[in-house]
Amino acid sequence: MTASILSTRLSRVKCRTTFPPQLRPISRFSTSPRVSGYEDTLKNLKIGAHTKVLYQGFTGRQATANAKESLDWGTNIVGGVKPGVEGEHLGLPVFPSVRAAKEKVNPDASAIYVPGGQTAQAIEEALENEIPLVVAVAEHVPLHDMLRIHAMLKTQSKTRLVGANCPGIISAVGKCRIGFQPLPCFSPGRIGIVAKSGTLSYETVASTTRAGLGQSLCISMGGDVLAGTTFVDALKIFEDDPDTDGIMIVGEVGGTAELDAAEWIKDYHKRNSNPKPIMALLGGLEAPPGRVMGHAGAWAAPGEPDAKAKYQALEKAGVTLVSHPEKFGAGMKALLGARRYRSNFSTLPKSASQQRGFHTMRRFKNPVNSRSFQGQRCSLYIKQHQAFEKLEKYTIKTQEKPAGPEDFNLSITVDRTSLSPCITVSSVSASRGPSLRIPFNYERPEFFNENNTIIHDIGSFLAIPKDCHGDLGIYINSLYNIFKKNEAFALETRASLSEEDGKLRVHAAHFGFDDAAFKSSDRQKEVHALRDTREEVPEEVIAETKGIIYVKLAGEGSIGTLVNGAGLAMNTVDALILKGGSPANFLDTGGKATTESVKSSFRILCSDARVKTIFVNIFGGLTRCDMIAEGIIMAFRDLDMKVPVVVRLRGTNEEKGQRMIANSGLPLHSFDSFDDAADKVISLAKGAL
Structure with missing residues (x-):
């Protein structure tokens, strides 16, 4: 040969x-006949004041705190499940099983608040009882557990999954939160948002709130390899949603969901004379080939496109791209004004013949990101x-x-x-x-x-x-x-x-x-047990023990980055390089950064002799900005740091956090604008060389 x-x-x-005939999924559930499959469950994403929400894992600490917030906000929670237990919690009924809850309160949605190792079992129980919408928020759900779940999802037409490893879904208009999104960022409005990254989505939400646009429905794909709901799924909902005037997409490296979205958008533009404006951001444009960038799904498999290919595809489809989420608000406001888009009007009605059957499989040149057997x-x-x-x-x-x-x-x-x-x-x-x-x-x-x-x-x-x-x-x-x-x-x-x-x-x-x-x-x-940490980058191993995700970037990077959230950390590296900066690392303290994790992060950054200055880019969603500010001040004093630090704090308690930084008496430079902060840290780094 x-x-x-x-x-x-x-x-x-x-x-x-x-799939060839012999590979088509075998139905695991017989409680309802299959009509046309999982696509029929798209309508279940349209949540609102009417949605009756059930909690699985209801009495746990995190679920309890989350349910209290959601109840106060207006979410219609009808009870929860604790296996084998009946009673009351937060003044709501506790059921021994999802089946019992289905019989008594007939929920429209289930929020799954159990650890990653138990998530698949909880999803399966909700599937068996045909709960219309299931939202799984846990990280570290085993991949093969989700492969088994998706094999089940394909056999039925009653249950829609959002997640796993996602903030969830939230209707700002209908005051319905199924997930752990930071409520202070949200305001009722006209913008639909779909995102892979949690922290980047919070920044996007806050930007639209500051611009006076607000949000209609926000859907998270999540950061895992296998997503129950995709960009295209969300776009189909936003297209016909009378509450949505503009659409925002937050993607990142890994998979082909953004290419699928680009194809759908091109078709959408062809069949609509007055399409809703669409904006997007892509994280991981500068991600090193072959690295897992924080999220379990933030890596490109053989034959998959890199983030730059996705950027180009969306741009060719007529999407407006931004380099940072804080630019979404002003950008969408301008697009809506330029197109004279009429609020409260959806796009033109479509005839049945115009409904698009999206063909999901596609052929790629081999490979799009050619790096076979690289590390x-x-x-x-x-x-x-x-x-x-x-x-x-x-x-x-x-x-x-x-x-x-x-x-x-x-x-x-x-x-x-x-x-x-x-x-x-x-x-x-x-x-x-x-x-x-x-x-x-x-x-x-x-x-x-x-x-x-x-x-x-x-x-x-x-x-x-x-x-x-x-x-x-x-x-x-x-x-x-x-x-x-x-x-x-x-x-x-x-x-x-x-x-x-x-x-x-x-x-x-x-x-x-x-x-x-x-x-x-x-x-x-x-x-x-085959893992040998002695052959790995020492700082990356140390970071892992502290719950921090750290990737040491190649080259002579002079700017150390400290960010909360994988998507935001990728975007921070991308934006600094776009401005002429030279980041030394990717560092994600996690969406729930703590004072101790910030201190540990500084210690790791200072161990890199290349680092001349440090850029702290924090969006206080689940984490308060004042707590982060406290961690920065403590670290600076305790570690006897010599390098200058630029701090950008936005989100929950941002003004308090900024005041703490400004009044600390330490050589810390505080900003709320990303561009201003990035320009400052780049100038400091260049001045130190």
Whole structure:
């Protein structure tokens, strides 16, 4: 098999875009007939004063505090669930199960407030009882738990999922909060917002509030690999929502949801004479290839686009892009004024023939971000010889060697559009040619055999002789077994057929496993034990022990960054580089930054000799600005810091926090404008060089 023959074959192969019949999901629920599937649940996102909300995990500390706030704000909470317990909490009924709650109060939505390791079980219980809307807020939900949940979601047409790992959904107009969004930021208005990042969405909300626009409905996709609700789902709701005049999208590196949104928007503009203006922001434009940037889903898998490709796609679709969320408010106000958009009027009505059936699967050039086998940093990436050992247990032959023209790349990873595992294949020699992405059903592994159409398509795509398809099936089946049994999120291999014996051999392997399965569910201890922190960046390991996500950036970066929230941290790095600055790191203290985490962050930043100045960019949503200010002042004094610090505080108690910084007597520079703060920290860094 020569490289030229393979390239010719590749140019003729079409990418599979749908599940073959034998891979279609099997229904796990029989309580309601399937009409047309999960798409029918979109209407459940339109929450408001009418929405009856149930809490799962109702009596827990965080759920209790959240429910009190939501009740005071006006949310119609009808009770909660504590397994096996009946009683009363916050003056509301406590039910022993979701089934009992369904019978007594018939909720419209469930807010799931249980730890990540228990989230899938709680979602499944809500699914079985056909709760129309389920909102899962927990972080560290095991990826394979969610693969199983999405296999279930596809089989029914009653329940819509928002999340997991998201702030939730909130109607400012209808005073209904299902999640933990900071209420002081919100005001009833005309702007619909959909976001991946929590903290970036809070900044976006605050910007529209300051501009006097307010918000109609705010939906979070969440930062995980698998999202129950996507940008396109939200756009469909906003399109026909009479309360929404303008739309804002907050995306980031990882997945293809933003490209799907761009395609939908292009179609929307074609079929509307007066479209609602749409603005967007993309976090992670400067994210280093192969790094997980805070959110579990903030990384690009093989064949997926980088953030810059998404930016360009949205721009070509007619979306107005901004570099920082504080620019949303003024920008949308100008767009609405320029288009003379009439408040309280939705877009022109569509006939049935104009309704768009969005085709979700797409073919990419291979790969969009070409970095095969580069070192994506994740706590559970194992060494190549360890990956080889796993393959050899399944009798797959391995032989390390440099890439040759006869080699091909084959991986099993997660397809974020089909919400299922997928196989991705491409030729090493045709690095700029097409790749083949085939999603498959998580629950149906038995299809891997030489007579299966998927094996045939992959064999044809790679020009592998028919008599070798059996070995190919064994190879893929072995990868799948490793994928499922060890809870992997990406298994990347490079292989070829031996010219000597015609047998398949793997020459390189890069295996990554889901750390949430270990951290939140105490599973996969054997895999987790393979991690060797001695070979990792010391500051990154120390940060992890403090609950901080830190990525040391390459080069001569002179600005240390300290930010709360992964999306905001990515955007901070992007914006500083756009202005000519040189960030030394990405640092996310977490959405709930504390005085101690801020102090620990300063200690890590000061250990980097490259850092000449530090930029603290905090949006006080879940965290109060005055508490952050206290942490900054304490750290500056206790650590005997010598570098200047620029502080931008916005959000809850921002004026109090700014006063504390200004009155501290320390060499701290306080700002509320991002541009002013960024300009100052860049000038200080350049002056120190």
